[in-house]
Amino acid sequence: MHVVSAGELTEFAADVMTRVGCDGDIAAEIAENLVGADLYGVPSHGTMRLTQYAKQARTGLVELRERLLVEGAR
Numbered sequence: 001m002h003v004v005s006a007g008e009l010t011e012f013a014a015d016v017m018t019r020v021g022c023d024g025d026i027a028a029e030i031a032e033n034l035v036g037a038d039l040y041g042v043p044s045h046g047t048m049r050l051t052q053y054a055k056q057a058r059t060g061l062v063e064l065r066e067r068l069l070v071e072g073a074r
Contacts, residue, residue, distance in 0.1 A: 006035050006038075006039060009031075009035050009038075009047060010028075010031045010032055010035045011031075012031075013027075013030070013031035013034055013035060013047055013050050014027045014028045014030070014031035015027075016050055016054055017030050017031060017050075017053070017054065017057070017064065019054075020054045020057040020058050020064070021057055021058075021064060021065065022057065022064040022065065023064075023065055026064060026065065026067065027064075030053070030064075034046050034047045034049060034050060035047060
């Protein structure tokens with residue numbers, strides 16, 4: 001098994017998202033959230049989603065250059 005640090009994985013994920021068209025700051029935020037989910041023990045919402053998100057960005061299914069603003073509470 002190859003072990004990488006959270007920092008290395010975050011850099012890698014941000015690089016992947018940048019290469020598929022994300023602005024750098026958004027790519028970094030996505031990467032931090034994915035790695036954070038892994039570290040928090042919720043891998044279903046972590047870096048296992050990186051390939052899926054990259055494919056969706058490449059095909060235009062999602063727009064990754066815009067920030068979402070969520071208002072209100074549940």
